Each structure stands twice: as structure tokens, then as C-alpha cells.
Amino acid sequence: MKTNYLILLCALVGLESGLWAQNTTEIEIQPYLQDAEPHRMTIMWQTNTGGESVVEYGLTPKLGKKASGRDYEIDFSARKIHKVVLEDLKRFTTYYYRVKTGKTRSDIFQFKTPPFVQDEKDFRLVAMSDMQFDSHEPRKFHEIVNQGILPYVEKEYGPKLEEELAFVMVPGDLVQSGSVFHQWKDHFFNPAQKLFSKVPVYPAPGNHEHNSDFYFRYFELPKNGHPAYAEHWWYKDHGNVRIIGLDSNDGYRNLKQQMLWLERVLKETAKNGEIDFVFAQLHHPHKSELWIPGEEEFSTKVVKLLEKFTNDSGKPSIHFYGHTHGYSRGQSRDHKHLMVNVASAGGAIDNWGEFEGRDYEEFSISEDKYGFVLVEVDGDRDNPKFTLKRISRGNTITPEDNVRTDSITVYRKAVLPDTPKAVFPVDESVDFKGFVLKAGDFASSMPHAFHGAAHWQISATTDFKKMVFESWKQFENWYYNENRQKDDDLRDEKVHRLSPNTTYYWRVRYRDQHLNWSHWSDAQEFRTSAKTK
Incomplete structure (x- = not known):
């Protein structure tokens, strides 16, 4: 007989424990912040069951205010996502808050509008x-x-x-x-x-x-x-x-x-x-x-x-x-x-x-x-x-x-580097099989600005609408664990074969590390050598 009473008691305890477990709300995803505005903040969290969606908040850890929202299904189980929108907040202000579903509360967190x-x-x-x-x-x-x-x-x-x-x-x-x-x-x-x-x-x-x-x-x-x-x-x-x-x-x-x-x-x-x-x-x-x-x-x-x-x-x-x-x-x-x-x-x-x-x-x-x-x-x-x-x-x-x-x-505002000086070639003949363009030093009125990039162009016309050569190099180019621009001071650029016995025009502009381009240098004329037999 004592054995039967013991079995009955264990069954009742087990049933009560199961019901308690089913009614216990757990926060599965802690509160996270969404859609912030100077006077508004949205707070969301997930629980294993449905229930009230409440955020307690205030300017101190004592909180003192309360706002309610709603919950909605996230999958086909009893789980719910909760969403509460806090309104009429002060801009650029720190608030303390915690979320509450049933008797379950989160820790106290902070956010700033x-x-x-x-x-x-x-x-x-x-x-x-x-x-x-x-x-x-x-x-x-x-x-x-x-x-x-x-x-x-x-x-x-x-x-x-x-x-x-x-x-x-x-x-x-x-x-x-x-x-x-x-x-x-x-x-x-x-x-x-x-x-x-x-x-x-x-x-x-x-x-x-x-x-x-x-x-x-x-x-x-x-x-x-x-x-x-x-x-x-x-x-x-x-x-x-x-x-x-x-x-x-x-x-x-x-x-x-x-x-x-x-x-x-x-x-x-x-x-x-x-x-x-x-x-x-x-x-x-x-x-x-x-x-x-x-x-x-x-x-x-x-x-x-x-x-x-x-x-x-x-x-x-x-x-x-x-x-x-x-x-x-x-x-x-x-x-x-x-x-x-x-x-x-x-x-x-x-x-x-x-x-x-x-x-x-x-x-x-x-x-x-x-x-x-x-x-x-x-x-x-x-x-x-x-x-x-x-x-x-x-x-x-x-x-x-x-x-x-x-x-x-x-x-936001541009401070242009100084216009670079075109150094070579200037109204002279170069080897049509290849030569090196040269320009002057980088300079800028902006404090701590340095030479970030150079852009070179050669054209068959003075309006630079018939481009025959163009190159844009930056002060660094880290690719495959190697800086391919190492030791390039950006003041010269190799030009390979052009048409022989032809007149061309070239120019260059410099960029600083803040993405500000200078004006183009004055266009300079040069001629390529004749093709020898």
C-alpha cells in the first residue's frame, strides 16, 4: 500500500513540475535594438512562450516608466517575438531598460538615442x-x-x-x-x-x-x-x-x-x-x-x-x-x-x-x-x-x-592639391618605342596631406578626346600579401610603344590621400621619333 502512495505522490509531483515548466517563460533571444530615432527606439526579444510584451525604462537604473507592445509568431511552436516601441524620448540621451514577459525579466541594459x-x-x-x-x-x-x-x-x-x-x-x-x-x-x-x-x-x-x-x-x-x-x-x-x-x-x-x-x-x-x-x-x-x-x-x-x-x-x-x-x-x-x-x-x-x-x-x-x-x-x-x-x-x-x-x-569639403608641373617631355622628341613621363613634386595647403595617386593621359588631340595612353596609380596596392606600389613616388610613369613620327599631348593630375584631385597640369606637346630601317 505504501508503494502505491509513493507512486501516486511521484506522479503528482511530476505533473506539477511539468505544468510549472510549461508555464515558465524563458528569454531565448535577449533584447536587441531596431529602427532608432532621436525620440523613439524599438526593442525586440524572443521567448519560448507568448505573453505580455513590456519594456520598463528610464533615465536611471531605477527605470520608472513602462511601455507595452505586442508579440507575434516566429515559427510553428509556442515561441514568440516581442516588439515594443518607446516613444517621446529625449534625443541623444542614454536610457536604461529591461524587458518583461510574465514574471520573467531581462537584465538592465542601456541605449542612447x-x-x-x-x-x-x-x-x-x-x-x-x-x-x-x-x-x-x-x-x-x-x-x-x-x-x-x-x-x-x-x-x-x-x-x-x-x-x-x-x-x-x-x-x-x-x-x-x-x-x-x-x-x-x-x-x-x-x-x-x-x-x-x-x-x-x-x-x-x-x-x-x-x-x-x-x-x-x-x-x-x-x-x-x-x-x-x-x-x-x-x-x-x-x-x-x-x-x-x-x-x-x-x-x-x-x-x-x-x-x-x-x-x-x-x-x-x-x-x-x-x-x-x-x-x-x-x-x-x-x-x-x-x-x-x-x-x-x-x-x-x-x-x-x-x-x-x-x-x-x-x-x-x-x-x-x-x-x-x-x-x-x-x-x-x-x-x-x-x-x-x-x-x-x-x-x-x-x-x-x-x-x-x-x-x-x-x-x-x-x-x-x-x-x-x-x-x-x-x-x-x-x-x-x-x-x-x-x-x-x-x-x-x-x-x-x-x-x-x-x-x-x-x-566633405575639398581642399585641392597644387596643380602639378609637367616636367618631361616638353616640346621635344622622344623614342616612339618607349620613354618615361615626369612631373614635379606633390604639394598641398592642407595639413598632413600627402601624395595619394597620379593620373596620366596622352592624347592625339589637344582636347584629350582621342586618348592613346592612360594610367592611374595609387600610393599603395596591397594584393596577394604584397604592396605592388612599393617605392613608386608617383612622379613618373613608363610609356610603351606609340606611333612613330607623331605629335602628341600629355598631362597629369595628383590626388591626395583624402581623395581630392588637383587640376590637370598644362598640356604639353611632344613628338615621337621616326621609325628607322
């Missing part, structure tokens, strides 16, 4: 991509965030992450397969929870997202794109920067609605006196030195629009991308436009020699390493600028601990 452009506040952002899971390096994205971004920001700027970093841009391939539910929690959100709980994250879809519903449920992106393709393309302003998200994936890159929208946005941005810089992001490269097959024509069209925007408005621009798993930084020849591959934050590195590559003249550096990009934006209305830095974590052969391997500063 964005400034208005009139506040003239400096800020920083991180750009990284392709953190998709690699079974050979399963904790790489966790490392990029927790041994890379977080300690780097603290060491260089200060311990309060929400004060020192404004937002994160991610141009695609957040997970290995966007249609596999657990990867979002295990491979993207959880490794970066210490970052995303304090700093808003703005992604653009990559090919590995597979246009999944999970992607669009997990993110609350601006709804200012085309209404039929909500969140596929959008823009967001932060201070004096407009960030633009685009969809370069199959099925969307050929939609005329996206290009027409981008044209309209860039046209409006050119006239907008509050925007100094445009930072666009899309997944596929315009050009890829490490992996040519990854290039996409859509991205080339986007680059041409950004170059035109920069040319018409005088406002520098960047397009961030990924897809190729390595870092590259290039710049358009005739425009203040940067092209920056911000991978890899986790995906297996595309090592030199594994795939077809090419040494493009636009690029100053490419490297097969993990890492992230940090951009410092100056909000000064008189002379705003941004500085882009590559922070490397190395690769599996040569690890690196937050080493800065690249940096460039670009100013």
Missing part, C-alpha cells in the same frame, strides 16, 4: 558581414564581437558601449541558411547579444538568408522603400549620414522599382542640406579582387548611381558589401566614393589563390582575413569628415588581435 544633425555630434558605427556559421570555426562570430568589437571600442573610446557606438550595419549573410530557424538564435543573435542589446543593428539581406520570412520577422527596418517590397530596400538617417539598405539578391536586383526608388532617394539626398555623407549597403560586390565570380552587375549599376550622386552633390559616399569572405577597400577614380568589403565576420575565408581574382586599379588593399570596419563620423557643420578603419582578427594561419590594417579619412 540618435542626435539631430543640428546637434553636430560625432558618432561611430561598425560595418561587418558574412558571419554565417562555419563548422571549422564555430565560434568565430562570437570572437569577432566579444574579443574584437567590444574590447576595441572600450580600449580606444571608453567603457560605455552605448555612448561610443551608434549602430551596426550588416550587408548580408547573417546566417548560413535563413530558412533554418535555430540558426538565427544560435548563430547570430546569441553570439552578439552584448552588442545588439545596446546598439541598433541594420542588416541588408544576403543570398544565404534565402529571402526567409524569419529575416523579415526578426528585423524592424524602415518602411520607406516600395510598399510591395517592404524592408527589401530602405533608408535611415543618423546625424549627418544617410544609410541605405538594398537587396542585391536574385528576384529583387532586377526589379526596376528598386533602381527608380534609389534614384529618387539620391536625388532628394543631394538637395538635403542636413546630409553630408551616404553609406549604402548591399550584399554582392561590384568588383572583387579575391573572387571574381561573386561580382554582380546590379551592384555596378548601384555604384554608378552613387558616383553620379557624389559628382552632382559633392557629398562623399560609400557602398559596403560582403559575399567575398575577405576585406577590400577601393575608391572610384573620378569621385569621392569608397567601395568597401566588410567581410568576413565568421564565414570561411576566401584565401588567396583559391578562386579567380584580379588586381583592379581601384583597390588599394585586399586581404584574406577576418575582421570588422569601424567608421568615425565628424558632425561638425563647417568641415565634416569620416575616418574608416579596418580592424583585423587575422586568419587561421596568422591570427591577429584587433590590428588596424587600413585607414582612410574623407572630408
Whole structure:
């Protein structure tokens, strides 16, 4: 009889424990920040069950205010995503908050609202991509965030992450397969929870997202794109920067609605006196030195629009991308436009020699390493600028601990270098089989400016419409672990065979490291020697 009572008691205890477990709410994805505005912040999180969606917040850790939102399904289980929008916040102000579902509360976190452009506040952002899971390096994205971004920001700027970093841009391939539910929690959100709980994250879809519903449920992106393709393309302003998200994936890159929208946005941005810089992001490269097959024509069209925007408005621009798993930084020849591959934050590195590559003249550096990009934006209305830095974590052969391997500063306003002097040849004869153009020293009134590039042209006509030779060289060209521009002072350029016994005209211009071109030198005439028998 005692045995029967014991069995009954155990069954009741087990039933009660099971019911308790079913009713216990767990936060599976810690709160993360979305769609920040000077007076508004969106907070999202995921729990294992449904229930209330509440954020407690305030200007001190005592909190004191409360806002409610809603939950919605994320898969076919009891799990829910919660979304709460905090309204009527103070601009450029730090808030404390925690989320609450049922009796379950998160830790207390902090965020800082964005400034208005009139506040003239400096800020920083991180750009990284392709953190998709690699079974050979399963904790790489966790490392990029927790041994890379977080300690780097603290060491260089200060311990309060929400004060020192404004937002994160991610141009695609957040997970290995966007249609596999657990990867979002295990491979993207959880490794970066210490970052995303304090700093808003703005992604653009990559090919590995597979246009999944999970992607669009997990993110609350601006709804200012085309209404039929909500969140596929959008823009967001932060201070004096407009960030633009685009969809370069199959099925969307050929939609005329996206290009027409981008044209309209860039046209409006050119006239907008509050925007100094445009930072666009899309997944596929315009050009890829490490992996040519990854290039996409859509991205080339986007680059041409950004170059035109920069040319018409005088406002520098960047397009961030990924897809190729390595870092590259290039710049358009005739425009203040940067092209920056911000991978890899986790995906297996595309090592030199594994795939077809090419040494493009636009690029100053490419490297097969993990890492992230940090951009410092100056909000000064008189002379705003941004500085882009590559922070490397190395690769599996040569690890690196937050080493800065690249940096460039670009100013909104141009201070042109001095016009170079054409030295040789000047009204004289040269060997038609080959000779060397020579120009004078680089000079600029801008402090600390140095010789960044040289552009040489030879034409059969004085208007330079019949070009027979053209060369553009930059002061560095890191390709396949070698600086191919080492020891080139950019003041001379070899010219190979021209037509004999012919009159030509040549000129040169110099660029500084901030992407400012000088005026062209005066055109000089020369003649090639006659062909001997």
C-alpha cells in the first residue's frame, strides 16, 4: 500500500513540475535594438512562450516608466517575438531598460538615442558581414564581437558601449541558411547579444538568408522603400549620414522599382542640406579582387548611381558589401566614393589563390582575413569628415588581435592639391618605342596631406578626346600579401610603344590621400621619333 502512495505522490509531483515548466517563460533571444530615432527606439526579444510584451525604462537604473507592445509568431511552436516601441524620448540621451514577459525579466541594459544633425555630434558605427556559421570555426562570430568589437571600442573610446557606438550595419549573410530557424538564435543573435542589446543593428539581406520570412520577422527596418517590397530596400538617417539598405539578391536586383526608388532617394539626398555623407549597403560586390565570380552587375549599376550622386552633390559616399569572405577597400577614380568589403565576420575565408581574382586599379588593399570596419563620423557643420578603419582578427594561419590594417579619412569639403608641373617631355622628341613621363613634386595647403595617386593621359588631340595612353596609380596596392606600389613616388610613369613620327599631348593630375584631385597640369606637346630601317 505504501508503494502505491509513493507512486501516486511521484506522479503528482511530476505533473506539477511539468505544468510549472510549461508555464515558465524563458528569454531565448535577449533584447536587441531596431529602427532608432532621436525620440523613439524599438526593442525586440524572443521567448519560448507568448505573453505580455513590456519594456520598463528610464533615465536611471531605477527605470520608472513602462511601455507595452505586442508579440507575434516566429515559427510553428509556442515561441514568440516581442516588439515594443518607446516613444517621446529625449534625443541623444542614454536610457536604461529591461524587458518583461510574465514574471520573467531581462537584465538592465542601456541605449542612447540618435542626435539631430543640428546637434553636430560625432558618432561611430561598425560595418561587418558574412558571419554565417562555419563548422571549422564555430565560434568565430562570437570572437569577432566579444574579443574584437567590444574590447576595441572600450580600449580606444571608453567603457560605455552605448555612448561610443551608434549602430551596426550588416550587408548580408547573417546566417548560413535563413530558412533554418535555430540558426538565427544560435548563430547570430546569441553570439552578439552584448552588442545588439545596446546598439541598433541594420542588416541588408544576403543570398544565404534565402529571402526567409524569419529575416523579415526578426528585423524592424524602415518602411520607406516600395510598399510591395517592404524592408527589401530602405533608408535611415543618423546625424549627418544617410544609410541605405538594398537587396542585391536574385528576384529583387532586377526589379526596376528598386533602381527608380534609389534614384529618387539620391536625388532628394543631394538637395538635403542636413546630409553630408551616404553609406549604402548591399550584399554582392561590384568588383572583387579575391573572387571574381561573386561580382554582380546590379551592384555596378548601384555604384554608378552613387558616383553620379557624389559628382552632382559633392557629398562623399560609400557602398559596403560582403559575399567575398575577405576585406577590400577601393575608391572610384573620378569621385569621392569608397567601395568597401566588410567581410568576413565568421564565414570561411576566401584565401588567396583559391578562386579567380584580379588586381583592379581601384583597390588599394585586399586581404584574406577576418575582421570588422569601424567608421568615425565628424558632425561638425563647417568641415565634416569620416575616418574608416579596418580592424583585423587575422586568419587561421596568422591570427591577429584587433590590428588596424587600413585607414582612410574623407572630408566633405575639398581642399585641392597644387596643380602639378609637367616636367618631361616638353616640346621635344622622344623614342616612339618607349620613354618615361615626369612631373614635379606633390604639394598641398592642407595639413598632413600627402601624395595619394597620379593620373596620366596622352592624347592625339589637344582636347584629350582621342586618348592613346592612360594610367592611374595609387600610393599603395596591397594584393596577394604584397604592396605592388612599393617605392613608386608617383612622379613618373613608363610609356610603351606609340606611333612613330607623331605629335602628341600629355598631362597629369595628383590626388591626395583624402581623395581630392588637383587640376590637370598644362598640356604639353611632344613628338615621337621616326621609325628607322
